[in-house]
Amino acid sequence: MRILEFIKQNCKNVEFKPLYELTIWDKKFKGIPKEWQEKTIKFNHILSADLKNLLCDDGDIFLLSTGNFSGYTNSEICKNFNQAEIIALPSGGFANIKYFNGKFIDSGNLLAISKDTSKVNLKFIFYYLQSNLKIIEKMFRGAGIKHPEMSSILSIKIPVPSLEVQNKIVEVLDSFSSLVRSLVRSLVLEKTAREKQYKYYLNHLITNARNSRIFKLGEVCEIKGRIGFRGYTTADMVKENQGAITLSPRNIINQKIDFSDLQFISWAKYEESPEIMIFENDVVFCKTGSTLGKVAIIENLPQKTTLNPQLVVFKNIKCNNRFLYYVVSTENFQSKAQSLKGVGAVPNISQGNLANIEFPLPPLDEQERIIRILDSLNELANGLSAGIPKEIELRQKQYEYWRDRLLEFPSKDSK
Template sequence: MSGVSFMERLLDGVEVAWKQLDDVGEFLRGKRFVKADMMPEGIPCIHYGEMYTHFGVWADQAKSFLDTAVASKLRFANPGDVIIVAAGETIEDIGNGTAWLGASDVVFHDACFSFKSELDPKYVAYYLRTNLFKEQIKSSVSSGKISSINAKGLGKAEIPVPCPENPKKSLEIQAEIVRILDAFTAFTAELTAELTAELTARKKQYQYYRDKLLSFKKGDVEWKTLGDISEINTGQKPTEILSDETAFDYINAGTTRSGYAIGSNCEGDTVTTPSRGQGGIGFVGYQKEPFWLGPLCYKIRSADETVLINKYLFYFLQSNNELILGLKKEGGVPAVNKSDLAKLKIPVPSFDNQIHIVTILDKFDALTNSISEGLPREIELRQKQYEYYRDLLLSFLKPDAEVAA
C-alpha cells in the first residue's frame, strides 16, 4: 500500500476536514449492570469487559444477554452506533470502539459510550484504534486503579471526514477505506492464525525433544543431590523497588519480575525458583544477565561448571518442575524449604552431553519463545505492519500526524 499516490487517487482532489467527534455525532453513556445479571439468552448486551476479550472492530452478535425486566431499566445502542469502551486497567485500553451491526438494539454497560453519527460506523471504529486517536485522548484519561475517560474527553478528539460537503461522496470514500482495512484485517488474521498454529506445533515439538533429551535410563548417568553440586541461597529486598525499567530486574516470588532495582546482587547465568508465595512455587526461571535477587526466591548456581552447566540445570528443572512442586509445604503461605530443595536428585551427564542438550534446546527455545527472533517475533511484526498501514490510511497524511513504523 503506497502512501501519497494511493491517498491522492482515493481522494481525487476532495477536501478532508478534521472535525471533533462531538461535532459530528452524539455520545450516550450506558447504565450499570453486573456479570451476575448476564445469562445465555434474552436481550443482547455488551459488558465493558467483553470489549477487551471478545469484540473487535465490528459485531452483529452479542456474547451475553439480560432478562427483559433488567434490560428495560438500561440503555440501548442502535444498529449503526459505535460502542466505545471508556474504562480499563491501563490508558492504552481506553477508547477502542466496536461498530454494532446487529439486527436489533443492544444494551451497553456504563463503562461504555455509544456514539451515533452519519459516518460509516466501521470507519469510525477503525479510526478509534489508531495511535493518532489514542494520542489525542491520552491527556483526558484519568489514571488510577481503573483508568477512565468521559464524553467530553472523547468528544474533543478529531476524526478525518473526507468530502464533508458531499455526504454521499464522503460515505463512498469511507466505505472504500473500510473495504481495504477489512481485507487487510482478514489477511493479517489468517497469517497470524497460520503462524500461531505453527508456533503451537513447534512448542509441542520442543517439549517432546526437551523431555526426550532430559530423560535418562537408570544407570546411564550419575544422579547427584542438588545441594552437593550447586549453591542455593535467597537474596534480600532492595532499598528501592522501581517500576521504570532499569538495567537490573528484581526477581522475587512469582512467575515474572517483581520490578526493577538500581543495582544487582546476583550474577547472570543463574537458575531461580520462588521459595514461598501464592502461585509461584514450582516456577523455574533463568536469569541470563545480572539481577537483584529478592528474599522470597532461591538462586541455584553450579558449584563447579565443569561438572554442572547452569543452563542445563535450568532446562532439567523446568522440564521436571513437579519435583519442586512436590516439596511444597502447605498451611499458611506455600513454601519450599532450602533443606528439601538441596536433597533433590539431579541427573548429571557428561559435560559434552550437557553442552549438546543445551545447544539443541536453546535453538528450540529461540524459535518458540524469543520475542526478538523466531515465530513470536514474526507474529509481532505482522501485527505492527497491520497497525502501521491502518494508521497511515486513516491519517489522510495529516501534516502533524505521526505514524510509527
C-alpha cells in the same frame, strides 16, 4: 496505493462537520442483566469466575467492553440484547474507541449510532476517530478515574467526503486490518507450536536419556540461599554503582535473567554472604510463593551480583551446568517441587525438600548431546518470542501510517 489517487480525484473540497451533527449519542441500549451485575467486579478490567462461565466460544451475542476484555454469550443465557451498528467510548478510564455491528449487550459505555446512513458510513467515523485517538485522550479528564469531556469530543470535526469515498476507504482499511490480524494469528500459532515442540523434547530427552542413573538434586549440587539472619532491609538498599545487584524472581523472564530492572544492596551485605555470590553459568531457582519453580542460568553477568531470600543458587555442580538448568525446567521436576511446597500465606519449598527431588542423570557425552538439541530448539522458540512483538509493532505502524494517509482531507477552507 491507487486509493490515494481515487481520493485525490474525488475529494477536492471536503466538508468537515462536528461529530454531534453526524451521530446520536443519547439512544438507550440494553446493558448487562441485573443478575450479572452482581457477579461483576469492575467489568471493564476484571471478571469474576462466575461471569466468565456465562460466556461461550460459539455465542452470537457480543459482550461489549472498551476495556481489555471481550467475549460472547448466546440468546439462551441473555434474551434481552441490542442489535445495532455502533461506535463506543468508555464512560471512564482510558481513551479507547470500538466499532461493532450486530447483537450485543453493553457493559456501561457511551454508544453512538449514525444519524443518516445514506450520507455517513459509521465505520468511516470510527476509523477517523481512531486515527485521532491522541486528541481524544486529552479530552479524558479527572484526578482519579478519568472521564470523557463529551462537549469537546462531540465538537471534533469529521471530514465528510461522498459516501462512495467513505465506503472505499472503509473497504481498504478493513482489508488491511484483517491482513494484520491474520499475520498476528499466524505468528502466535507458530510461536505456540515451537514452544510446544521445545517443551516436548525437553521432557522427552531428559526422561529418556541414555545410560541414566537416578540422583537426588542434593547429590549433584549444593543448594545455597540467603540465611535468615543475613537477610536485608530497605536500609541496606542502595543506588546503582553503590553496591551489588540483588536478583529477585521478577528478574527471571522466560528462563533468562532480565538485567533491565535491578535493585542493589550495599557492598557490606554482598560480602557478608560469599556462598550466594553469583557467577557466570550459575543456576538460580525460585523457591517461594507464586513464582516457585522459575529458573534461569546466568549469562552475560554485568557486575557483582547476589540473591534475595526468595531465590537459591546451585553451586559446585557435578554435571554440566546447562544440563542441570534444563533438568529443573522439566515438567517432572517442576511438578515435584510444587507438590513439596508448604502451606501458608506465602508457600515455599524448603532447601531440604528441594535437595531430595530425584531425576535421571546420564553420562557427560549424553548430557552434551541433549544440550545441543535443546539449545537449538530453545533458540528458535526464544527467537520467535523476541521477534513477534517487533513484527506486530511494525505491522501496526504500517497499518496506522496508511490509515492516517487515507484519512487526510483538504477542507473547503484550505487553499
